[in-house]
Each structure stands twice: as C-alpha cells, then as structure tokens.
Amino acid sequence: MVLSRTVHSESDVSLHSTFASRYVRTSLPRFKMPEESIPKEAAYQIINDELMLDGNPRLNLASFVTTWMEPECDKLMMAAINKNYVDMDEYPVTTELQNRCVNMIAHLFNAPLGDEETAVGVGTVGSSEAIMLAGLAFKRKWQNKMRALGKPCDKPNIVTGANVQVCWEKFARYFEVELKEVKLSEGYYVMDPDKAVEMVDENTICVAAILGSTLNGEFEDVKRLNDLLVKKNAETGWDTPIHVDAASGGFIAPFIYPELEWDFRLPLVKSINVSGHKYGLVYAGVGWVIWRNKEDLPDELIFHINYLGADQPTFTLNFSKGSNQIIAQYYQLIRLGFEGYKNIMENCQENAMVLKEGLEKTGRFNIVSKDHGVPLVAFSLKDHSQHNEFEISDMLRRFGWIVPAYTMPPDAQHITVLRVVIREDFSRTLAERLVSDIVKVLHELDTLPGKVTAKIEIHEEKGLEVKQTELEVQRKITEFWRKFVANKKKTNGVC
Amino acid sequence: MVLSRMISDTDASVSSTFASRYVRTSLPKFKMAEGSIPKEAAFQIINDELMLDGNPRLNLASFVTTWMEPECDKLIMSSINKNYVDMDEYPVTTELQNRCVNMIAHLFNAPLGEAETAVGVGTVGSSEAIMLAGLAFKRKWQNKMKALGKPWDKPNIVTGANVQVCWEKFARYFEVELKEVKLREGYYVMDPEKAVEMVDENTICVAAILGSTLNGEFEDVKRLNDLLIEKNAKTGWDTPIHVDAASGGFIAPFIYPELEWDFRLPLVKSINVSGHKYGLVYAGIGWVIWRNKDDLPDELIFHINYLGADQPTFTLNFSKGSSQIIAQYYQFIRLGFEGYKSIMENCQENATVLKEGLEKTGRFNIVSKDKGVPLVAFSLKDHSVHNEFEISDILRRFGWIVPAYTMPPDAQHITVLRVVIREDFSRTLADRLVNDIVKVLHELDTMPAKVTAKTELCEEKGIENKTDLSVQRKIADDWKKFVANKKKSNGVC
Numbered sequence: 001m002v003l004s005r006t007v008h009s010e011s012d013v014s015l016h017s018t019f020a021s022r023y024v025r026t027s028l029p030r031f032k033m034p035e036e037s038i039p040k041e042a043a044y045q046i047i048n049d050e051l052m053l054d055g056n057p058r059l060n061l062a063s064f065v066t067t068w069m070e071p072e073c074d075k076l077m078m079a080a081i082n083k084n085y086v087d088m089d090e091y092p093v094t095t096e097l098q099n100r101c102v103n104m105i106a107h108l109f110n111a112p113l114g115d116e117e118t119a120v121g122v123g124t125v126g127s128s129e130a131i132m133l134a135g136l137a138f139k140r141k142w143q144n145k146m147r148a149l150g151k152p153c154d155k156p157n158i159v160t161g162a163n164v165q166v167c168w169e170k171f172a173r174y175f176e177v178e179l180k181e182v183k184l185s186e187g188y189y190v191m192d193p194d195k196a197v198e199m200v201d202e203n204t205i206c207v208a209a210i211l212g213s214t215l216n217g218e219f220e221d222v223k224r225l226n227d228l229l230v231k232k233n234a235e236t237g238w239d240t241p242i243h244v245d246a247a248s249g250g251f252i253a254p255f256i257y258p259e260l261e262w263d264f265r266l267p268l269v270k271s272i273n274v275s276g277h278k279y280g281l282v283y284a285g286v287g288w289v290i291w292r293n294k295e296d297l298p299d300e301l302i303f304h305i306n307y308l309g310a311d312q313p314t315f316t317l318n319f320s321k322g323s324n325q326i327i328a329q330y331y332q333l334i335r336l337g338f339e340g341y342k343n344i345m346e347n348c349q350e351n352a353m354v355l356k357e358g359l360e361k362t363g364r365f366n367i368v369s370k371d372h373g374v375p376l377v378a379f380s381l382k383d384h385s386q387h388n389e390f391e392i393s394d395m396l397r398r399f400g401w402i403v404p405a406y407t408m409p410p411d412a413q414h415i416t417v418l419r420v421v422i423r424e425d426f427s428r429t430l431a432e433r434l435v436s437d438i439v440k441v442l443h444e445l446d447t448l449p450g451k452v453t454a455k456i457e458i459h460e461e462k463g464l465e466v467k468q469t470e471l472e473v474q475r476k477i478t479e480f481w482r483k484f485v486a487n488k489k490k491t492n493g494v495c
Numbered sequence: 496m497v498l499s500r501m502i503s504d505t506d507a508s509v510s511s512t513f514a515s516r517y518v519r520t521s522l523p524k525f526k527m528a529e530g531s532i533p534k535e536a537a538f539q540i541i542n543d544e545l546m547l548d549g550n551p552r553l554n555l556a557s558f559v560t561t562w563m564e565p566e567c568d569k570l571i572m573s574s575i576n577k578n579y580v581d582m583d584e585y586p587v588t589t590e591l592q593n594r595c596v597n598m599i600a601h602l603f604n605a606p607l608g609e610a611e612t613a614v615g616v617g618t619v620g621s622s623e624a625i626m627l628a629g630l631a632f633k634r635k636w637q638n639k640m641k642a643l644g645k646p647w648d649k650p651n652i653v654t655g656a657n658v659q660v661c662w663e664k665f666a667r668y669f670e671v672e673l674k675e676v677k678l679r680e681g682y683y684v685m686d687p688e689k690a691v692e693m694v695d696e697n698t699i700c701v702a703a704i705l706g707s708t709l710n711g712e713f714e715d716v717k718r719l720n721d722l723l724i725e726k727n728a729k730t731g732w733d734t735p736i737h738v739d740a741a742s743g744g745f746i747a748p749f750i751y752p753e754l755e756w757d758f759r760l761p762l763v764k765s766i767n768v769s770g771h772k773y774g775l776v777y778a779g780i781g782w783v784i785w786r787n788k789d790d791l792p793d794e795l796i797f798h799i800n801y802l803g804a805d806q807p808t809f810t811l812n813f814s815k816g817s818s819q820i821i822a823q824y825y826q827f828i829r830l831g832f833e834g835y836k837s838i839m840e841n842c843q844e845n846a847t848v849l850k851e852g853l854e855k856t857g858r859f860n861i862v863s864k865d866k867g868v869p870l871v872a873f874s875l876k877d878h879s880v881h882n883e884f885e886i887s888d889i890l891r892r893f894g895w896i897v898p899a900y901t902m903p904p905d906a907q908h909i910t911v912l913r914v915v916i917r918e919d920f921s922r923t924l925a926d927r928l929v930n931d932i933v934k935v936l937h938e939l940d941t942m943p944a945k946v947t948a949k950t951e952l953c954e955e956k957g958i959e960n961k962t963d964l965s966v967q968r969k970i971a972d973d974w975k976k977f978v979a980n981k982k983k984s985n986g987v988c
Binding site: 030321339 | 522524525526527528529530531532534535537538540541542544545547548549551552554556557559560561562563564566567568569570571572573574575576577578579581583584585586587588591594597598601602612613619620621622623626630648660661663664667668669769771777778779794795797811812813814815816817819821824825827828829830831832833834835896898
C-alpha cells in the first residue's frame with residue numbers, strides 16, 4: 001500500500017517549480033538587500049526575465065561595439081572568466097598574450113620598430129582609458145618641457161574638432177586641460193586641419209585627430225594636419241605633436257585603405273588609440289594605446305612591477321579586470337590574420353553600400369556619411385516640414401531595430417541624422433530588411449499629420465474662436481519644446 | 496569499389512586539429528599573420544598555451560573571486576555582448592546598476608530619506624572608484640580654496656604607507672601629493688594620531704583602509720573620525736575622510752555590524768568597495784558611494800539624456816561589459832543578507848583552521864589579526880637559514896600560489912607569506928595546504944642555506960682567501976636584498 005504524501009513544508013523550497021515558487025510571487029526589494037537567500041534557479045529566472053526587456057544587442061544599430069563572436073571564442077572567454085588580468089605573476093601566459101597583441105597592433109600601425117625592438121603600448125578597458133593615458137603622457141611631457149624652459153605650465157590645452165567623442169571632454173575636465181574645439185560647419189562634419197593648426201598655441205599639448213568620426217564615420221585628413229603642423233612647428237619651435245583617435249578606424253584603414261597615410265608613417269604622430277571592441281571584433285571591454293617609442297611615454301608615469309624576476313612596466317588606470325577580452329583579441333588576431341580582417345571589412349563596406357543605395361532609392365533621404373571611412377550610413381530627411389528623424393527612430397523601434405537619431409555638434413546643430421553602423425554581424429539580408437522597414441515607417445508617417453498641424457486643426461474644428469495670437473503662441477511653444485528635446489538629445493553620449 | 500582519396504592541402508577542415516598544418520608551424524608572435532586559420536585550430540592553440548597559466552582557484556594571492564554558481568555563469572555569458580554604456584538600448588541593465596548602488600548605500604548606512612536615491616556608481620574596480628572619489632575631493636577642495644582666495648595648486652592626501660598601489664597611481668596621475676604615515680614593526684596600518692597630525696590646509700582628504708592589503712587588518716576609522724573632528728573644530732579646515740573598503744566593505748556589515756566605520760561617522764564622505772573581492776563577482780567591478788549629492792561636485796558629472804530622463808554619469812571608462820553588473824545583482828538577490836553573512840563566517844572559520852594549523856608547526860609567527868579580512872599572513876620565526884620567498888617558490892610545485900611580500904617602510908625587514916581565504920577555499924583545502932607547508936619545511940630543513948652552500952664549496956675547493964669568502968657572502972646578501980626590494984614593488988593586491 002502506497003501512502004500518499006502531500007508536499008506541505010514551505011521551507012522545502014526545492015520541490016516547488018520556479019515559476020510557482022513564492023519568490024516569484026512576491027517582488028524583491030529593489031533598493032535594499034533582501035534579508036534572506038533565495039534558490040539559485042529562482043535568482044537566475046528573475047534576472048533573466050527582467051533582462052528580456054532590454055534591447056537585442058545584435059539589432060542595436062547604434063553601436064560600433066561588437067555583438068557576436070564565434071562559439072570557440074566564447075568557450076575561451078568562459079574558461080578565462082575567473083582570471084584576474086592584473087595577476088601577472090600567476091598568469092604569465094595571459095600577460096604574454098597582451099604583449100603579443102600590443103606588438104601586432106604596433107606593427108599594423110607601422111610603428112618605427114627595429115627587428116628586436118618591442119613595442120610600447122598597453123591594453124586598456126576601452127578607448128576612454130586609452131585616450132586618458134595618451135593625454136596624460138602628452139601633458140606630462142609638455143609640463144617637463146615648459147619647466148625646463150622656465151615657462152608656466154598651469155594652462156595646458158588640447159586642440160580637437162567639435163566632433164570628438166565625449167571621452168575627450170572627460171579627459172579635459174578630469175585632468176584639467178582646456179579643450180579647444182574647432183567648430184564644424186554644414187557639410188563639413190570633421191575637424192578642419194587648417195583651422196586646427198591655427199588654434200595651436202604654446203600651451204597646446206597635442207592636436208587630436210579622429211580616424212572615423214563618431215557621427216558620420218569620416219576619416220580626418222591626418223596627413224594634411226601633419227604637413228601643416230610640421231610647417232608651424234618649424235616656425236614656432238613648439239614641437240606640437242599629434243594623437244590619432246583611431247577608435248573605430250584603426251582596424252579598418254590598414255586593411256582596406258593601406259595607402260592612406262594616417263599612422264606612425266607621419267612623423268608627428270606620437271600615439272594612437274584603437275578600440276579592440278569596435279572593429280577589433282571583440283566584445284565590449286578592451287582598447288589599445290600604442291606609443292611611437294619609449295621617449296613618448298615619460299618614465300615617471302610608469303609603475304614598475306617585478307614579475308617572474310623581470311621588470312614588467314605598467315601604465316593603466318584600471319588594476320583588476322577580467323582577462324577574457326585580451327584573450328579574445330588575441331584569438332581574433334591569429335584566427336583571422338590580415339586576410340580575414342580585410343574580408344570582413346570589405347564585406348561591411350559592401351553591406352553599407354547596399355543600405356545606402358536602398359535609402360537613396362526611396363528619394364526621401366540625404367546621405368551624410370562618406371563612402372570612404374567607417375562602414376556606416378548616416379542619413380537625414382530631405383523634407384523636415386512634417387516629420388523629423390527622431391520620429392523615424394521611434395517608429396523603427398517597434399520593428400525591433402534600434403537606430404538612433406542625433407543632432408550634429410556646433411555649429412551644425414540644425415542638422416539631425418539617423419545613423420546605422422554596419423558591424424560584422426549585420427548581413428546583407430538584414431540590410432535589405434532594414435530598408436523595407438524604413439519604407440514602411442515612411443508610409444506610416446505620411447499618413448500621420450505633423451504634430452503642430454494636428455493641434456491647429458483640432459482647434460479649428462472645435463470652432464473655438466481662438467485668437468491668432470494664441471495659435472502662434474502654441475506653435476512657438478511646440479517649436480521651443482522640440483528644440484529643447486533636440487538639444488537634450490544632443491548631449492546623449494554619442495558613441 | 497571505394498576510391499581512396501588523398502586529403503587535399505587546401506581542404507583544411509578535414510584535417511584533425513592536432514595534425515593540421517597550422518599547429519605544426521608556429522604562428523608569428525609579434526606581427527599579424529597574413530592568412531586566416533580555422534577556428535578550431537585557433538581555439539586549440541590558445542587553449543593549449545593557457546594551460547601553463549596558474550590555476551585561478553589555487554591562486555591564494557588574490558582577493559578576487561574565482562568561482563560563481565553555474566546559473567550566474569549562464570547569465571554572464573548571455574549578456575557578454577551587451578555594452579553597458581548603451582543606457583538607451585539596455586534600460587533594464589542600467590536599472591540593475593542603480594539598484595545595486597542603492598543596496599550598497601543602505602548597507603553602508605548612507606543617510607538617505609525614504610524616497611531618496613543614493614549617489615554612487617559602478618566602476619571597473621576599486622582603482623577607478625578611488626580615482627573618482629579622489630577627483631571629487633580634489634575638485635571640492637579647489638572650489639573651497641578658490642572661494643577663500645587661497646592657492647590651490649598643491650593638494651595632498653594623507654594615507655598609511657600600507658595603501659594599495661592605486662592610491663599612488665591616483666596621486667601621480669592627478670597631481671596630488673601623497674603624504675604617507677609610515678608603519679613600524681608590529682603596527683602595520685595607519686596610525687590615526689599620526690595621520691591627523693599630518694593633515695594641513697592643503698589636505699583634500701584622509702584615506703583610511705578597511706581591510707589592509709598586507710595583513711587584512713581594519714583601520715580604526717572611528718578614532719580617526721573623532722580626532723579629525725577635534726582638529727577640524729580648531730582649524731576650520733573641514734577635512735573629510737574617505738574609506739577604502741575594497742576588501743572590508745562586504746565583510747564588516749555582515750560579521751562586525753557594531754563596528755562603526757561607514758557613513759555612521761559624520762566625516763566619512765565617500766566609500767569604495769570591490770564587487771569582485773568579497774562582493775563575490777568575477778574580476779571587473781567596483782562601487783563607489785557618496786554620502787549625498789553635495790559630496791559630488793556637479794561639474795564633474797556628465798548628463799546623458801536617457802529615455803527622456805536625465806541619467807547622470809561619472810566614470811572614467813565608457814564602453815565596458817555588462818556581465819559583472821548583472822552578476823553583482825544576482826549575488827545580492829540570490830544570497831541576501833543572511834547568505835553573505837554565512838559565507839563570510841565560513842571564510843573566517845576556514846582562516847582560523849589554517850591559522851591554528853600553522854601555529855601548531857611552531858615555526859611561524861602569525862602577523863594577521865583575527866578581526867579583519869579572512870586571510871592569514873605569517874612569517875618564519877627563524878630567518879637564519881631560509882626565508883619566506885623560498886617557501887613560496889617550493890609551494891608552487893605543489894600547485895599552490897602563495898605570495899611572499901616585504902612590508903612597506905618603515906618595516907621593510909619583515910617579510911610575510913599571505914593566504915587569502917575566499918568563498919571557494921574549503922576547509923579540506925585548508926588542511927591540505929597546512930600539510931603541504933609542513934612538507935616544504937621538511938624539505939627546506941634538509942637543504943643548506945644558499946650562502947652557506949657557496950662558502951662550503953669554496954672551503955672544499957681549498958680556496959684560501961678569507962676576504963674572498965666574506966666578499967662572496969656580501970655579494971650574496973646584497974643580491975638577496977636587491978631581489979627582496981624588487982619584489983617589494985610587486986603590485987601587492
């Protein structure tokens with residue numbers, strides 16, 4: 001005879017199914033730590049379910065940052081997830097892999113290294129840290145120079161275009177360097193080398209050029225900047241150097257535009273940063289900064305750590321961090337090799353062309369991005385009277401696509417663009433789908449009246465004898481609100 | 496009739512990984528190779544090289560977490576392609592960070608009203624957290640001095656000589672002078688009296704450590720607070736305190752709740768803690784919490800528009816992975832207060848087991864305190880024949896990574912071995928470690944000291960030169976000191 005037994009004990013949690021357990025029925029405290037533990041399956045399910053409402057990373061067309069890697073690489077990353085990169089003594093192979101990556105990238109950028117010479121560079125958490133390190137090196141070098149000349153060294157400045165990514169503003173604000181921005185103009189959305197060189201003065205620690213402008217993917221003319229600055233340096237004797245922010249372009253130009261001179265082939269370029277997690281094809285969390293040679297990195301900034309009896313110099317802001325992105329970068333470099341990267345970049349370019357041509361065919365858009373540059377397509381509406389790019393962006397969200405709309409920095413703030421970044425995992429099929437979805441959005445918008453016009457119509461329908469001035473006031477308020485929102489969106493960290 | 500076919504050279508996917516041509520030729524190490532290789536080969540090549548790295552779980556040098564539950568690993572893997580900074584695109588992940596900040600702020604008794612949100616941020620580690628906190632102090636102090644019309648070009652910060660290297664980085668990179676309170680034999684943390692003495696008008700803050708790197712001791716933050724209040728009343732300088740609770744921040748609230756070290760002390764304006772130490776998350780996450788909005792100058796904050804609402808951000812890093820933030824949230828809700836408490840108590844008990852095992856050998860002095868971070872720091876009673884570095888080297892053969900460090904000034908003549916007890920260091924492993932240390936001691940007892948060996952060799956060879964021998968001994972001694980000094984600058988973390 002089998003005795004039936006009822007499950008009655010509430011403390012015997014493991015018998016309940018996850019979804020029926022008491023833990024998913026009561027909501028967890030959000031801002032204070034709960035008193036008690038919960039089973040790991042419930043914790044997993046709770047978090048997993050909430051995260052379903054995040055956007056899909058692969059449909060996030062706003063970001064340059066890699067969203068797909070091969071499963072073999074995922075395996076390597078998972079196996080290395082509990083390795084703290086900074087323990088160089090304990091994980092010498094991982095440290096060696098970083099050194100190899102630095103050297104490979106330095107050679108890719110034509111650093112003037114002898115056969116036996118090792119490159120000067122470091123892996124960072126991203127281009128933000130890389131830029132801060134490079135900027136710090138310039139600042140310290142400049143300060144030493146000024147002190148030796150007996151001149152004041154308390155007002156350093158850096159010359160960039162107004163199209164710089166927000167991390168340069170962070171660098172300027174946190175490290176007390178003045179940011180002198182070359183303003184953009186309509187139709188010219190990158191830093192003008194002539195204007196930049198004009199702005200250089202005795203206190204300029206460096207001029208920062210961008211290879212792959214965030215907003216429209218354009219490569220700045222680093223060669224022209226170099227030539228103009230060489231001339232100016234000869235006149236002034238200030239010896240102002242150049243830094244190239246190749247966050248996006250650094251892993252594109254060497255493969256598809258090898259004849260473009262932008263790197264250490266130009267004598268004034270002293271350091272370059274590149275994001276491993278953009279076109280380096282690694283997940284978020286790795287960047288690289290390379291210096292031309294030892295003299296460009298003041299020794300006083302370097303911390304010397306003894307590892308395995310040898311001196312391992314380090315210069316980073318972060319200390320403990322994961323090792324997996326470094327290993328993943330090495331994986332990509334040896335897995336793909338030069339031809340692999342070249343194939344992928346060419347493919348991205350071709351997909352960008354497909355998207356661009358599809359958009360041009362609608363006849364409704366101006367293409368703001370150039371063909372020569374980072375594979376992305378930036379476009380704006382020809383006709384702004386009824387609808388604007390922000391509305392297109394919102395409606396595309398319903399189809400699952402995340403396509404951001406940005407206003408340009410000064411002095412081109414009246415231009416708004418939509419920007420689609422073509423990454424390795426954005427196939428031609430997806431490009432074609434995106435075009436047809438954009439066409440659908442346009443049709444839908446065509447049926448919707450413009451927002452201001454709608455209000456006026458309602459008023460007239462209601463037969464309200466509203467004075468002309470009230471309508472005008474209303475229109476003015478709406479315009480003002482739109483500008484205000486547009487302005488606020490402008491400070492959206494464009495990345 | 497089956498035709499046999501030769502495997503074509505170009506048909507690379509048919510060859511087995513280990514026999515493929517790619518593993519037979521070595522890859523260029525310092526330049527990118529021209530051609531691609533199959534992904535299986537790439538995986539195998541890297542995997543094989545990495546076998547020679549140490550085993551993270553046997554790395555007893557590090558406080559950083561080396562094990563998490565498989566459910567959490569699953570969450571980490573599925574969010575590995577999420578760039579945390581895309582707040583617009585991943586609003587839930589951003590919300591999880593905000594919840595963690597608030598949970599930690601409450602854990603540290605931040606004086607928050609019922610509906611008030613905490614001021615804090617997730618960082619890549621305590622280094623970034625400390626730089627942000629230091630930057631806030633520096634800017635606040637500069638503004639104060641400017642308003643008073645006084646010079647503000649020589650800020651300094653008072654800490655103990657036992658600070659972790661990230662404070663030195665902060666000082667060097669952000670141009671702040673580091674005024675260190677020297678240690679002495681037997682007292683390996685910052686002395687509050689001496690610290691307060693060193694405070695002057697240009698001091699932007701005094702940094703106390705909860706969980707000193709070298710011996711796990713908690714500094715007496717309450718005493719520092721009380722002395723500093725007195726001094727501030729006399730001088731009017733209003734010098735604040737920052738608590739570097741990188742290790743201790745997730746220990747003290749659970750097993751020493753009565754210990755006053757956090758925002759309960761009025762002069763404590765910011766605290767940092769490493770999520771990847773006793774927060775029980777893999778490497779790559781830290782937290783910094785400010786007492787309230789006034790302690791974080793608004794000019795340092797970048798305002799990003801997200802979902803129509805203002806999301807203020809203040810970090811050095813921009814793009815980074817989201818996995819660790821999600822993992823931290825997982826740990827908070829999975830464990831809750833009682834879970835963390837259980838784990839910390841367990842670590843303490845295992846530390847005691849290890850400590851007692853070492854004491855029983857009769858060969859070691861225990862340098863760490865019972866109250867503090869669960870670690871055991873110990874040194875040899877007798878240094879005449881062998882030293883701690885040799886023990887560390889020989890233990891490596893058994894698989895254990897136990898580092899040896901010399902203390903900072905003025906206690907450089909003291910060397911300690913340090914074993915950190917993490918969540919995944921069980922009592923069984925503790926017993927095994929003691930056994931292996933005993934084996935190492937036996938082995939060393941059979942080996943003569945290195946210098947003595949040289950001397951013996953010389954005498955055997957009949958070299959008749961007293962001065963030569965003493966020169967030799969001096970050289971050996973000098974080398975030992977030189978190596979020991981070099982090892983001292985090893986980033987102790």
